[in-house]
Amino acid sequence: MASDSSSASSSSDEEEESAGQKPNVDVNINSIDNSLDAIENQLSSIALNTPIDERTLPSTDYHQEPVSEIDDGSSRESASEMRRNSIGESSSSRGSGLWRNNLGVEVEVEPEADGELSSPSSSGYAGERGSSSSPTSACGTDVVRELRDNGSSIGDDGVVPLDPSQTQWIRGKQHADEDDGSISWRKRKKHFFVLSHSGKPIYSRYGDEHKLAGFSATLQAIISFVENGGDRVKLVRAGNHQVVFLVKGPIYLVCISCTEEPYESLRGQLELLYGQMILILTRSIDKCFEKNSKFDMTPLLGGTDAVFSSLIHSFSWNPATFLHAYTCLPLAYTTRQTASAILQDVADTGVLFAILMCKNKVISLVGLQKASLHPDDMLLLANFVITSESFSPICLPRYNSMAFLYAYVHYLDVDTIQIEAVLAKSNVLNEVERSLSEGGMRIEDLPVDPSANSGSLFHLTHRKTPTNGTVTGVGGPAGLWHFIYRSIYLDQYVSSEFASPISHPHQQKRLYRAYQRLYASMHDKGVGPHKTQFRRDENYVLLCWVTQDFELYAAFDPLADKGVAIRICNRVCQWVKDVENEIFLLGATPFSW
Amino acid sequence: MASRRRMLLKVIILGDSGVGKTSLMNQYVNRKFSNQYKATIGADFLTKEIQFEDRLFTLQIWDTAGQERFQSLGVAFYRGADCCVLVHDVNVMKSFESLSNWREEFLIQASPSDPENFPFVVLGNKIDVDGGNSRVVSEKKAKAWCASKGNIPYFETSAKEGFNVEAAFECIAKNALKNEPEEEMYIPDTIDVARERQQKSSGCEC
Numbered sequence: 001m002a003s004d005s006s007s008a009s010s011s012s013d014e015e016e017e018s019a020g021q022k023p024n025v026d027v028n029i030n031s032i033d034n035s036l037d038a039i040e041n042q043l044s045s046i047a048l049n050t051p052i053d054e055r056t057l058p059s060t061d062y063h064q065e066p067v068s069e070i071d072d073g074s075s076r077e078s079a080s081e082m083r084r085n086s087i088g089e090s091s092s093s094r095g096s097g098l099w100r101n102n103l104g105v106e107v108e109v110e111p112e113a114d115g116e117l118s119s120p121s122s123s124g125y126a127g128e129r130g131s132s133s134s135p136t137s138a139c140g141t142d143v144v145r146e147l148r149d150n151g152s153s154i155g156d157d158g159v160v161p162l163d164p165s166q167t168q169w170i171r172g173k174q175h176a177d178e179d180d181g182s183i184s185w186r187k188r189k190k191h192f193f194v195l196s197h198s199g200k201p202i203y204s205r206y207g208d209e210h211k212l213a214g215f216s217a218t219l220q221a222i223i224s225f226v227e228n229g230g231d232r233v234k235l236v237r238a239g240n241h242q243v244v245f246l247v248k249g250p251i252y253l254v255c256i257s258c259t260e261e262p263y264e265s266l267r268g269q270l271e272l273l274y275g276q277m278i279l280i281l282t283r284s285i286d287k288c289f290e291k292n293s294k295f296d297m298t299p300l301l302g303g304t305d306a307v308f309s310s311l312i313h314s315f316s317w318n319p320a321t322f323l324h325a326y327t328c329l330p331l332a333y334t335t336r337q338t339a340s341a342i343l344q345d346v347a348d349t350g351v352l353f354a355i356l357m358c359k360n361k362v363i364s365l366v367g368l369q370k371a372s373l374h375p376d377d378m379l380l381l382a383n384f385v386i387t388s389e390s391f392s393p394i395c396l397p398r399y400n401s402m403a404f405l406y407a408y409v410h411y412l413d414v415d416t417i418q419i420e421a422v423l424a425k426s427n428v429l430n431e432v433e434r435s436l437s438e439g440g441m442r443i444e445d446l447p448v449d450p451s452a453n454s455g456s457l458f459h460l461t462h463r464k465t466p467t468n469g470t471v472t473g474v475g476g477p478a479g480l481w482h483f484i485y486r487s488i489y490l491d492q493y494v495s496s497e498f499a500s501p502i503s504h505p506h507q508q509k510r511l512y513r514a515y516q517r518l519y520a521s522m523h524d525k526g527v528g529p530h531k532t533q534f535r536r537d538e539n540y541v542l543l544c545w546v547t548q549d550f551e552l553y554a555a556f557d558p559l560a561d562k563g564v565a566i567r568i569c570n571r572v573c574q575w576v577k578d579v580e581n582e583i584f585l586l587g588a589t590p591f592s593w
Numbered sequence: 594m595a596s597r598r599r600m601l602l603k604v605i606i607l608g609d610s611g612v613g614k615t616s617l618m619n620q621y622v623n624r625k626f627s628n629q630y631k632a633t634i635g636a637d638f639l640t641k642e643i644q645f646e647d648r649l650f651t652l653q654i655w656d657t658a659g660q661e662r663f664q665s666l667g668v669a670f671y672r673g674a675d676c677c678v679l680v681h682d683v684n685v686m687k688s689f690e691s692l693s694n695w696r697e698e699f700l701i702q703a704s705p706s707d708p709e710n711f712p713f714v715v716l717g718n719k720i721d722v723d724g725g726n727s728r729v730v731s732e733k734k735a736k737a738w739c740a741s742k743g744n745i746p747y748f749e750t751s752a753k754e755g756f757n758v759e760a761a762f763e764c765i766a767k768n769a770l771k772n773e774p775e776e777e778m779y780i781p782d783t784i785d786v787a788r789e790r791q792q793k794s795s796g797c798e799c
Contacts, residue, residue, distance in 0.1 A: 198673020200601050200653070210599055213653035214638040217603075221636060224669025284781035292706060293673040299598055300779055352786045393783070403782040 173305040179211035191256040192273060192312055195220060198293055202251070202301070203277075205312055209298065219254050223247060235263050246270040250289035251277070261513060262520035265322055269315050272376065275397045276311050279380045280304055282395040283402050311383050316509055318360060318379070322516050323551075325486050325493040326375045329361040330440035332458050333581040335431040339364040342428075352405060357382055358432055362585060374398035375491050385409045439497045440583065443476030443483070446568070446575055457579050475499035477571075478564045479557030481540065482511060485576045486551040487584060494576065494583045501557070510539065515553050518544050522551075534562060543569055550576075599649045602769045603673055607695045608680035609688040610659030613718040616752035617680065618656050621762050626753050633658045636670065645766045652762070671703035675769040676712045678761075681730065683717040683749070689730045689738075696742065712768035713745045716761055721751040 178185035185207050193212075194203040199220030201209040209216075223245055226233040236243040239258075244266040246253040253270040278285075281300055288295045315321050331339075339356055343366040346354040353367025360382050367373065377396040384394065385407070393404040412429070440457065475481040481501050486493040502511055522530050522544055533544040541556040543565055552573060556565050580586065606614045615633050619625050622641045637656040642649065655670065671677075677699050681688040696713065705711045717735050720728070732749060739745040746768070748761040 196673065197669070198603060199655075200603060200673065210601060210642070210651040211640065213601060213640040213651050217638040217653055217655060220669065221638075227669065281779070282781040284779075288779070293703075294603070294675055295673075296601065350786065352784075395781070400784055403784045405784050405786070 173205075173309060175206045176208050178207040180207070180215040182207070189258050190312075191254075192270075192308075193219060193254040193256075194273065194277065195252050195254070196295070196297070197224075197250040197252060197289065200294075200296060202298055203305075203308060205309070220252065223252055234267075242266065244270060246274065248274050249283075249286045250293075250295075251285075259513070262517055264520045264523075265516050268322060269312075272311065272315075272321060272380065273308065275376060276307060276380050276383065277301070278397040278401055279377075279384055279395050280307070282404055283397075307384055310386065311380070314360075314379075314383060317512060319484055319493060319495060319512065319515065320360065320375065320379045322519050323484070323486050323493050324375050325491045326378050327361055327493050327495065328583060328585050329358045329363050329432065330435050330457055330494075330579075330583050331363065331431055332456070335428055336364055336582075336585065339428045340366055358436065359386070363428075363432065365585060381407070441494060441496045441575070441579075443480050443496050443499050446476050446480065446571060447578075448477055448571075457582050475501050475557065476568075478568045479541075479560040480565075480568050480572070481555045481557065483552060483554040483569075483572050484515060485572065486553075487580075488549055488551065490584055490586070492584050502555070511555055514540065514542060514555070518542055518553055522546055534565075541565060545569060599651060600770075601651045601653060602675040602766065603653050603655065604676045604678060604765055604769075605655045605657065605671060605674045605699070606678045606680060607657060607699060608659055609682070609685075609691050612659065612680045612682040612685070612688050613752045614659065614680050615656050617716065617718060617750065617758060617761075618654055620752045620755050620758050622654070624755065626755070628753075632660065641762075643762070643766060645763060645770070648770070650766050650769075652766070668702050671699055674699075674703050674705075675772070676714065676765045677703075678714045678716060678765065679745075680716045680718055681735075682719045683730045683735075684719055684722050684727045686729045689717075689735065692738065709743060710772070712765075712772050713742070714761060714765050714768065715739050715745050715747045717747070717749045718752055720749050720756070721754050 175184065175188075180186070188206050190205070192203070192205040193201070193216065195201050195216045197220070199217040201212055201216040203209065204212050204216075222236075223233055227247075232247065233245050235245070240260070241256060241258045242261075242263065244255045244257070244263060246267060251274065253274055255266045255270055257266055281297070285297060285300075288297070320326055328336075343354045343356055343364050347366040353365065353373060355365045355367075355373075355378075356363040360379070362378070365373070373396065377398045381394065381396065391406065391408050394407045395401060395404050399405075445457075476499060481499050482496050484493055484495045498508055502508055518533065518535070522533060524530075529546065530544075531546055533542070535542045535544075536558060538558060540558055541560045541562075543552075543554045543556065545552045550573070552569055554565070554569055554572065556568075576583070606618060608614050610632065611630065615631075615637065616626060618637075618639055619627070622639045633656055635658055639654045639656065641652045641654065643652060644650070655674075657670065677696075679692050679695050681692055683689075692715065700708045700711065703711075715735065715738075717730060717732070722728075732747075735749075736747050739747045746764050748757050748764065750757040750761055752758060
């Protein structure tokens with residue numbers, strides 16, 4: 001259970017909506033009127049026939065629901081091996097066969113993915129495509145350097161200590177033996193599906209793609225049926241489940257979720273999922289579908305399950321997935337400069353850009369004058385390289401979605417050679433390790449008196465005192481618990497360390513989701529954009545402040561005073577300003593996109 | 594050359610209403626038959642895994658409604674089909690006569706790259722009815738039609754008795770395998786960074 005991040009979020013706050021039988025369909029307004037009723041009728045019955053119904057709610061404890069309730073009497077063919085999905089007004093097949101009792105499924109990694117993905121140094125999947133890419137044509141070489149500090153596993157980052165078993169997702173798909181007939185599959189809180197425009201499955205977060213072929217066909221049928229009426233299906237609500245659709249040419253992406261995330265967030269996640277696919281294959285894949293609508297792209301994606309599961313996992317801890325900004329590892333200004341100078345030597349050899357990262361955090365980035373690296377591309381790239389150290393063709397969707405670049409990915413250790421030696425000699429690696437162990441911005445360190453500021457995160461004498469020794473449950477001054485500051489000009493954000501009131505992974509995930517909602521509401525195109533938002537509920541006081549230059553998201557103790565909270569937010573902004581050359585990459589190439 | 598990977602085949606079953614499309618599918622996938630007639634509304638989807646010549650196939654079977662009013666399901670339903678199964682009732686002449694229409698409709702909607710050689714299979718169903726006495730479409734007649742349409746394989750089946758159903762679907766897999774397109778290399782362009790740089794620097798330097 002702990003291995004599954006999305007089922008780990010507390011289910012107590014997810015209440016069943018009893019009046020959710022009839023789905024609301026968000027369709028374009030310019031629809032052909034007389035077809036709308038028909039569509040709605042069709043869709044409501046689709047909801048009855050597909051597994052998106054109230055019986056799959058996590059709050060439902062009756063796994064052993066009487067079969068008679070599922071069966072409406074007319075269909076008696078309770079075939080055990082049957083996987084049936086219906087579209088249309090069918091009253092007959094609510095699929096009694098769907099209730100195969102598959103509780104207690106074991107974690108299983110897909111066999112073909114196992115060998116090559118357990119080792120981060122393998123470039124296995126890239127090798128599969130090796131025939132398609134002649135190195136002689138590699139005129140452009142990207143250098144991606146990933147710093148790996150000794151002994152700590154990927155994802156075991158001080159700032160995002162979310163899931164103790166975070167390393168599990170790196171192994172690739174779990175629960176591969178499930179299908180839409182499994183109760184465990186139906187109880188999963190967040191599904192992602194990718195399918196082709198002919199209804200053939202390409203990727204599924206849980207379960208075996210082939211076994212889900214019927215389900216996949218149902219999804220295609222829904223999308224196509226609405227499309228046939230000159231319309232587009234964006235969202236279907238069924239109870240507390242949301243079904244979000246994204247059509248990208250011949251590739252259809254669907255998310256089915258009961259996590260109560262806003263539609264915009266889920267849609268953004270589907271966009272990133274698509275981007276990840278493009279990063280691996282480029283959008284030239286569309287041509288294959290044009291030539292042959294039967295085209296099956298799954299072989300081309302062979303061995304990349306881990307990339308997708310890690311991306312989906314990041315949707316529940318990495319603010320970059322909704323902020324569209326990247327974050328830097330806090331470092332003394334001179335240290336970052338040293339790293340940049342070393343990288344510059346690499347960049348001068350004619351590569352597009354060179355980037356030095358520590359997990360998902362940038363240490364330095366050096367590139368051509370006009371090189372454009374969108375924060376989303378950086379996110380997808382970083383997600384891709386944590387699974388393989390290699391020389392590999394990659395595509396940066398926002399840079400040029402049609403063509404490949406070549407990325408050289410190398411993990412650095414203190415005791416290896418060449419650039420590492422230079423970095424080590426210049427003390428960069430030590431500084432990186434120090435930053436990792438000490439953390440970045442701690443709200444406890446927020447200067448109460450603005451004038452008494454040292455202007456640095458790294459000269460504070462009490463930095464090494466453990467924070468848990470103090471009064472727990474208090475956090476920073478005036479009940480400040482956490483903040484995220486996003487610089488609009490730099491396309492970077494900085495996130496404070498998690499204070500003791502939100503030290504538990506569940507609390508952090510809940511806060512992450514709260515920020516996500518806050519972000520969506522502040523950027524709502526319909527009623528926004530907004531400048532400030534103050535929101536108090538039983539968990540926190542949330543304060544959001546958006547200006548031309550920055551966006552600040554802050555969480556306080558639920559009893560925090562509004563006036564004081566606002567004053568503290570001003571302090572935070574001042575603090576960020578004071579230490580900006582340590583937390584941001586300044587003077588980097590102005591990106592153009 | 595032949596890859597050992599699993600193959601997913603999209604199979605579409607077409608034919609007049611009441612010829613036994615759903616029954617054939619149920620017999621094949623679940624080995625069940627029901628005398629009760631329930632019209633398929635819209636479409637139904639079933640999957641079945643089979644092994645054939647050492648390869649694993651997943652048949653994604655699209656069972657469509659035979660009634661006219663559901664014909665609007667359109668292009669999307671037929672898109673990317675690997676095989677099309679045309680079903681008629683040997684006891685109903687009209688259902689046999691409709692086969693040409695179904696075939697043409699499919700070719701128009703699906704617009705396969707090589708329509709001449711697209712794999713169809715024709716099934717003459719319900720041969721069990723009345724001990725064959727009510728039969729109006731002879732095997733000879735059906736075979737002649739199949740021959741005229743580019744040698745479509747023909748099977749006489751009984752969904753009720755499960756006769757020939759397995760063989761018919763095996764043929765579907767065989768046909769799809771024969772029709773498998775040659776694996777083309779996937780070679781997207783590569784960006785020439787050096788040239789990009791030249792182009793960029795020749796432009797406005799701001």
